[in-house]
Amino acid sequence: MNLRRDVFQAIADPTRRAILLLVAAQWMTAGAIASNFDTARPTVSKHLQILTECELLEQKQNGREIYYHINAKKMKEVADFIEPFRKMWDDRFNKLETIMKKYNPDSFREEK
């Protein structure tokens, strides 16, 4: 199980990031959220489902409607907690990869 990885996949999508932004300060129904996008309603529903599964959204039933709101606690965890650390290693490893791809064993031996 790797829940955090799923969370990062969830926020990697631009539409899902836009949804999170929308519900950051207010409770919204799926319909109200969908009205902000050109995307088909079922696609937005799918995004909401993924975000809910990753605990990035909270749900509240009010009458027949379900309202969505950002789970700030989880977002903070994602934003402040692991991501800068992951990014740091990702940058380092990208660097490592670039350097070693250019690496020429022959010239290296001459330097030694």
Place this chain on the structure above:
Amino acid sequence: MERKTKINAEDGKQELVITREFDLPLELLFKAYVEPEIVEQWMGTKVLKLENKKHGSYQFETSDAQGNVVFRANGVIHEFVTNRKITRTFEMENTPFPVQLEFFEFEKLTDDTSKLSMHIVFRSVEHRDQLLQMPFAQGINMAHNRLQNIVSKLK
């Protein structure tokens, strides 16, 4: 963009695992960890000492543009198996963070690709979480960005 570097840090555990797959043959990946001049380039730190052997030790130091030392770390190598694994301790000097234990495992995927798994064990859950949150990451990133500037000037 694909996220090639993955971090698994389960809640309540005093450890974390960083994994990464490289478009590099295993031998080149391993070399990037043992040749001081290469380590310096990608880690963005100066390598004062790096003894790649059992009971060997190492020391890294990072300075700012004015030459002030902003970061120093050291450790002891417990296990060193070429192209397979390195087990070492890691300690940041002049910080409240206790020494941590690191298990590096290098794995061949294909002739041209390889995988690194870095398993870090901390003294406590709190120490792990604090380390993840502390500006240490930023400090190192600054060093990294500076390195990137230097490298891009060389091109």
